Amino acid sequence: MRALPMVYLITIPELLMVTNVKEILKKNQLSITESRRKILQLFYNANDALSHADIEKLTGDDFDRVTIYRTLQTFVEKGIVHTIPTADNSVRYALCKDNCTEGHHHDNHVHFLCDECGKTYCLDHVTIPDIQLPKGFHQKQTDLVISGVCKNCD
Amino acid sequence: MRALPMVYLITIPELLMVTNVKEILKKNQLSITESRRKILQLFYNANDALSHADIEKLTGDDFDRVTIYRTLQTFVEKGIVHTIPTADNSVRYALCKDNCTEGHHHDNHVHFLCDECGKTYCLDHVTIPDIQLPKGFHQKQTDLVISGVCKNCD
DNA sequence: AAAAATTTTGCAACAAAGTTGCATTTTGGT
DNA sequence: ACCAAAATGCAACTTTGTTGCAAAATTTTT
Ligand SMILES: [Mn+2]
Ligand SMILES: [Mn+2]
Ligand SMILES: [Zn+2]
Ligand SMILES: [Zn+2]
Numbered sequence: 001m002r003a004l005p006m007v008y009l010i011t012i013p014e015l016l017m018v019t020n021v022k023e024i025l026k027k028n029q030l031s032i033t034e035s036r037r038k039i040l041q042l043f044y045n046a047n048d049a050l051s052h053a054d055i056e057k058l059t060g061d062d063f064d065r066v067t068i069y070r071t072l073q074t075f076v077e078k079g080i081v082h083t084i085p086t087a088d089n090s091v092r093y094a095l096c097k098d099n100c101t102e103g104h105h106h107d108n109h110v111h112f113l114c115d116e117c118g119k120t121y122c123l124d125h126v127t128i129p130d131i132q133l134p135k136g137f138h139q140k141q142t143d144l145v146i147s148g149v150c151k152n153c154d
Numbered sequence: 155m156r157a158l159p160m161v162y163l164i165t166i167p168e169l170l171m172v173t174n175v176k177e178i179l180k181k182n183q184l185s186i187t188e189s190r191r192k193i194l195q196l197f198y199n200a201n202d203a204l205s206h207a208d209i210e211k212l213t214g215d216d217f218d219r220v221t222i223y224r225t226l227q228t229f230v231e232k233g234i235v236h237t238i239p240t241a242d243n244s245v246r247y248a249l250c251k252d253n254c255t256e257g258h259h260h261d262n263h264v265h266f267l268c269d270e271c272g273k274t275y276c277l278d279h280v281t282i283p284d285i286q287l288p289k290g291f292h293q294k295q296t297d298l299v300i301s302g303v304c305k306n307c308d
Numbered sequence: 309a310a311a312a313a314t315t316t317t318g319c320a321a322c323a324a325a326g327t328t329g330c331a332t333t334t335t336g337g338t
Numbered sequence: 339a340c341c342a343a344a345a346t347g348c349a350a351c352t353t354t355g356t357t358g359c360a361a362a363a364t365t366t367t368t
Contacts, residue, residue, distance in 0.1 A: 031315065031364055052354080064318050069355070071316095087239045087297060089325090090354090112291060123291075129283045131298070136305025137266060137277075143241060144285070145297045151290025185335055187345065206325080218347050223326070225345095243354090244325090 020044070028078045028102075035063045039071050040080070049084055049092035049111075049120035082107045084120055085143050092120045108142065114150035121150065174198070182232040182256075189217045193225050194234070203238055203246035203265075203274035236261045238274055239297050246274045262296065268304035275304065 021040045025032050042050060042058055050058075055068050063071075072093055075081040079100030084092040100106050110126040113119075128144045175194045179186050196204060196212055204212075209222050217225075226247055229235040233254030238246040254260050264280040267273075282298045 033316065033364075035317080065354090066319085066356085067317055083241065085239050085241045085243070085299065087237060087245075087295070089239070089243050089245050091241075091243050110285060110287075112287070115294065123288065126285060126287065128298075129285075131264060131280060131283075131300065133264075133266070133280065133300070134277065134305070136308045137300075138303040138308065139300050140269065140302035141241070141300070143297070143299045144282075145239065146285065146287070146291075146293050146295070147297075148294035149292040151288070154290045154292065185344065187334075189346080219325090220327085220348085221346055 024080065028080060030074065030078065035067050035071050036074075038062065039068065040075070043081060043093070043095045049094035049122065051090055051092050053090075078102055079105060084111045084122075084145065086113060086120070086145060087147065094120070094122050097122070097124055105141075111143075111145045112150065113145060113147040114153055115147055116149055116153035119150060119152070178234065182234060184228065184232065189221050189225050190228075192216065193222065194229070197235060197247070197249045203248035203276065205244055205246050207244075232256055233259060238265045238276075239299060240267060240274070241299070241301065248274070248276050251276070251278055259295075265297075265299045266304065267299060267301040268307055269301055270303055270307035273304055273306070 021037050021044065022032055024040065025036055030036060038059060039055060042055060052068060052072065055072075056065060059068070072081070076083060076093070079096055079102055081093045082096050082100065082105050084094060086092065096105065096107055107122075108128045110123045110128060112121040112123055114121075128142050131139070131142065133139055175191050175198065176186055178194065179190055184190060192213060193209060196209060206222060206226065209226075210219060213222070226235070229247070230237060233250055233256055235247045236250050236254065236259050238248060240246060250259065250261055261276075262282045264277045264282060266275040266277055268275075282296050285293070285296065287293055
């Protein structure tokens with residue numbers, strides 16, 4: 001009989017992670033509530049963007065739908081997460097990695113949507129090129145979303 | 155008393171325009187119905203993109219909401235109009251000017267959304283630059299939407 | 309540590325947006 | 339004019355998002 005493969009179970013001390021999230025909330029002058037802690041933690045655990053529906057599923061019935069809407073809105077306002085518009089009309093949210101501040105986002109990176117697995121990626125190192133607009137048009141925000149097949153579904 | 159300003163009223167013969175729209179429907183192997191004719195005509199009259207809500211207002215209660223949804227869906231499938239994703243999660247539709255065919259769109263131009271007047275422009279002459287994606291990612295569709303202040307609201 | 313002030317949450321009610329099934333009407337072809 | 343196929347209208351339903359307000363939780367003050 002062959003030996004079973006060795007499995008290393010690494011447990012990350014929750015206290016550390018929670019503290020981390022707490023610090024971020026404090027830094028942004030937000031009161032520490034269960035919903036904000038848990039939802040922000042979800043973003044740190046996920047490696048892709050989350051929709052409102054995703055969060056609703058992941059949190060079960062811990063929180064009311066309205067609370068999730070308001071929490072996401074707050075995070076966007078504070079520059080903690082940014083929104084990603086999609087062609088199918090369902091906004092996703094992802095952590096801001098650039099130093100975004102209250103009311104001012106700097107996430108000028110490209111977003112990728114996989115048609116296969118549905119994942120939304122922040123391509124943090126792919127920046128949006130400058131676009132020359134016709135006379136009279138003044139640019140404030142630019143969203144570049146590419147869809148196709150991701151590296152996992154390749 | 156000053157003379158009133160001269161007003162030139164130009165009436166465009168409806169028959170001509172309708173025929174034009176009819177031809178486009180025929181070319182796309184779609185049966186000529188009142189809703190398709192009227193909605194397609196709306197797009198030819200408008201110089202900016204239209205949302206489902208816009209069309210609902212413009213057509214009054216001529217058609218059911220569901221018919222408008224289905225008509226737009228058909229137009230998109232046939233390559234007559236293309237969708238424009240927006241940050242506020244409301245899809246707009248605009249005529250395809252490139253030679254798009256059934257199931258294959260080629261509208262790789264930039265879209266502009268005015269924060270002031272809410273208009274959506276197809277910047278047909280501003281093309282989306284090529285984006286170099288990380289290994290393993292395969293590009294199918296690209297949407298570049300810029301928001302700000304348009305030339306009219308400047 | 310307790311009380312007061314402020315903020316956040318959950319609930320209910322509502323509005324807007326979109327989908328589906330099916331009977332009726334309209335369209336295109338003979 | 340007739341028939342088959344396609345499109346429409348209607349009803350019912352789901353999903354998504356918003357608002358007001360009382361209750362609960364958090365922060366600040368004492
Ligand atoms: Mn991003
Ligand atoms: Mn366009
Ligand atoms: Zn994928
Ligand atoms: Zn404008």
